[in-house]
Amino acid sequence: MKAQKWHGHATVRAAALIGCTALVLSMTGTTAQAHTRDVTRQTLGADDGWGSYGTGTTGGAAADAAHVYTVTTWTQFKAALADGGTAPKIIKVKGTIDAVSEGCDAFAAPGYDFDAYLAKYSPQAWGLDTDLSAEPDDSPEGLRRASAANQDTAIKANIPANTTVIGVGKNAGFKGASLQIKAVDNVIVRNLAFESPLDCFPQWDPTDGTNGNWNSEYDTAVVYGSTHVWLDHNTFTDGSHPDGAAPTYFGMLYQQHDGELDIVRGADYVTASWNVFTEHDKTILIGNSDSESTAVGDRGHLKVTFHHNLFSGLVERAPRVRFGQVDSYNNHFVADEGYSYSFGIGKESQLVAEHNAFTLPDGISAAKTLKRWNVSPLTADDNYVNGTLTDLIAVHNAEIPAEALESGAGWTPTLRTKVDPAKAVPGIVDCGAGAGRLH
Template identity: 55%
Template sequence: MRSRTMHIHRTLRHARALARIPATRTALVGCTALVLAVTGTLGIAQACPQVRDLSHETLADGDGWGSEGDGTSGGAAADAAHTYTVTNRTELVAALESDPGQPRIIQVKGTIDFNTDASGAPLTCDDYATDGYSLDAYLAAYDPDTWGRDEVPSGPQEDARAASAANQAARVEVKVPSDTTIVGLGTDARILSGDLQVKAVDNVIVRNLTFEDAFDCFPQWDPTDGDTGNWNSEYDNLVVYGASHVWIDHDTFTDGRRPDSAQPYYYDRIYQQHDGELDVVKGADDVTASWNTFADHDKTLLFGNSDSAASTDEGHLRVTLHHNLFKDLGERAPRVRFGQVDAYNNHYVVSDAASYVYSLGVGVSSHLVAEDNAFTLPDGVDPSRVIAYWKGTGLTADHNHVNGHEVDLLAAFNAANPDTPLGDDAGWTPTLRTEVDDPGAVPGIVDRGAGAGNIGKAG
């Protein structure tokens, strides 16, 4: 019996290697499990209609910070009564809120639009507006030519904007409880216009979903933000806020139908309706984000949201990023404060030199390790632009490739920025890695396997 069991384990390891899924404790279901039990081989499992049960898969041992301690199993322990298939916002919220304290698996089918009412009817920005708010009135009230640039907006229109924003927040911000797995069914499961919040909980898995266009109907104008002011918005696609043990895997994050390039300008600044795609903030810890696609966005990943949050964030914000595709982003992939962040085997693709700012943001007390990544940069983007200084002191950046050749990114940055040189030591050495690919192979591996609908397609 022991020999048969060892044979099955070896066969499973071989199957995972072929499928390029090193960071998953794979659940076998249906006839596949039966074939293994009887024959000890996967040889005839191809006839099975279903091989993998994504809903019960858990993060593999040693796969990044999310595997620290007790690891991340999400809702794998859920019974049938706490396994839900949801097709709209009302069903999703009910599944999240039912039976507090119970592990749960939530399977998303099709598109769930968070800007909908209880009956599923779509809501527009006009439906949220209240107390006399209108964009035209707001623009007239706070025009810098009359309001000035020294004070943030206040008064009736700003109060109305805030009240309107609260109405939208009540619909699009949805909280996830502990011991939960949320997984997309098939290849087209989508969260539209939603802000999924993993806040002050533990043990959550989010997989195989496309997050599209978490847009703010009511951005706030701040004339004191920067030299010329900025429009600031709320709503990230996914927020990990004071939470621990979170696995974010094979998801796609995109502005989709509402790209920034289509946004108007007011007061000579883009009317920015998007915030981030994934934020890890407020003492969150033990997060692994693997095999995701982050695309077509400006400020993308923020780990630590304040330079003054040492009391909350120091010793936390430990995040692993591996085998993610970062495509056509402006900046923050990621920007890091305080945390020990391990970014390896990611592919960074830049198409438009004019809209690109940087990829790796070295912030206050950050401990960022960026190794064995691949960067595909166009003419006009020098490798020195990959790193940005945000009051940090150093990072470890080894064995990275740019356009197929190894480049010392840190040396390039320091040569171009002699007034703010960075040290070459992040102060720690990552150990929680399952497999590190050669950076020369990363573009092919990641481009094929990252994102929603691509589980098992890497390699």
């Protein structure tokens, strides 16, 4: 998917941006802006989504002066994360920090050669019946594994409990990094532009599908078994490496991206507000497996709220949901010709999707906004498609009766601040969402 596809909505976007400045200044009830003028110490407001449940989400708001950092390099960022353990900390990111500034070659294990990899594992030479898991360490696959391990260590950053990571100044963000919010409580990530990490060493799996497939690692951000997380006013994009520009090998796309945001392994109490998710394929995954061993830890968890986010130029998973009670309201979904679906209805999911707006181009039906992976009831009321009130479930069932959906998620969200009229959502969200728009 090429970055310029968004340009096809230029007229819609231009109209939505009229009066943006006045609109942003007038918005209320959407974040914790009233709590303090120092945005680096802002906390998630009361009743602002699942992240506000119980003890709420305060991040590093209580940090003392010794635990407030300003970082401009990847090394400084990792050092700040490691300093002070779980004491409250605020990390201010200034400028764009590149986690892969030396390029992919810096991670390559001695002897690794991509041409040799292609030669050995081509379908003509290797076939499509045997995966590569048993390949020895000195084989092309073994050297790829070693190279991938080097990248894994280099680009992942573990965010400790009681931490706020926030962009300051202009153009703050990360390129090629993977933030790991893993088994911790109380984290805030705000006002950052993320360019999705590029897997330098994707793995070829001959047994994946009929023709084999390239599989990649590294989500931009992962919430793994963590609680009380607030992601706000960030921008997630593939940036300078869109899938549409990727080559093909063995007749399959050389996929170097994974997800933009995964919330998995019993994670709970997450609010994602005023973010932009754009130009990506597999965008957001909530619950990573249908397996019973995973389900044991996910049932009763994965409670997530999405509000006032812009989802544009995506293929799928905005989000795809398993198990969780997910509340998605006041979001704007802008599709293009590469669109597959927005909401994925997965195993035992309890999705409430209300007061959202969809902008779909000619030729894409509102029936595609929902995709059924498993039979799980959902609530989908008061949603507008191209300015018209539309019953998404009814349209889906009429056009795709073999994958009929049931109405009624079985719960009613109560943790919401100001709910805007769905018809006004495109103008409000397009004006206010994303990095650089935090006031």
